[in-house]
Amino acid sequence: MPLKADLDAIDWKILRELQREGRITNVELSSRVGISAPPCLRRVKRLEQAGIIRSYRALLNAPALGLDVVAFCLVGLHHQSEVELKSFADLTRNWPIVRAAWMVSGESDFLLHCIASDLATFQGFVIEELTSAPNVETVRTALTIRQVKDEGPVAIE
Numbered sequence: 001m002p003l004k005a006d007l008d009a010i011d012w013k014i015l016r017e018l019q020r021e022g023r024i025t026n027v028e029l030s031s032r033v034g035i036s037a038p039p040c041l042r043r044v045k046r047l048e049q050a051g052i053i054r055s056y057r058a059l060l061n062a063p064a065l066g067l068d069v070v071a072f073c074l075v076g077l078h079h080q081s082e083v084e085l086k087s088f089a090d091l092t093r094n095w096p097i098v099r100a101a102w103m104v105s106g107e108s109d110f111l112l113h114c115i116a117s118d119l120a121t122f123q124g125f126v127i128e129e130l131t132s133a134p135n136v137e138t139v140r141t142a143l144t145i146r147q148v149k150d151e152g153p154v155a156i157e
């Protein structure tokens with residue numbers, strides 16, 4: 001599949017390093033990718049302006065914050081018109097327990113990644129908010145046991 005962006009080997013190294021450690025200084029980044037600091041900074045700015053680097057975030061340790069339940073919900077809607085799909089997507093943005101949401105193909109319409117303090121909180125969300133939301137037909141949940149891999153969202157060879 002052809003790339004949508006014109007990236008060279010240095011750009012890929014920059015992306016790999018920033019995905020590993022977003023708070024790295026430009027001087028350290030330039031050293032790791034093998035170029036001087038000014039052109040490295042220009043490349044990072046170009047990657048940001050092109051939308052390849054969307055943002056920078058701190059990855060928080062949810063259990064250390066008392067958020068021990070991680071679950072996924074597969075949601076099926078009664079109707080899949082564009083208006084109904086958009087309406088449900090908008091709802092997900094207002095539920096703090098939903099940390100990420102995808103519209104998917106197959107037997108379900110949405111996949112929700114949820115994080116809650118405890119099982120009762122998660123169950124309350126599913127019963128009181130999710131299943132009672134307009135147009136929701138089915139909800140299947142999967143509680144996680146433990147995370148076995150946590151890499152950056154984009155694989156960079």
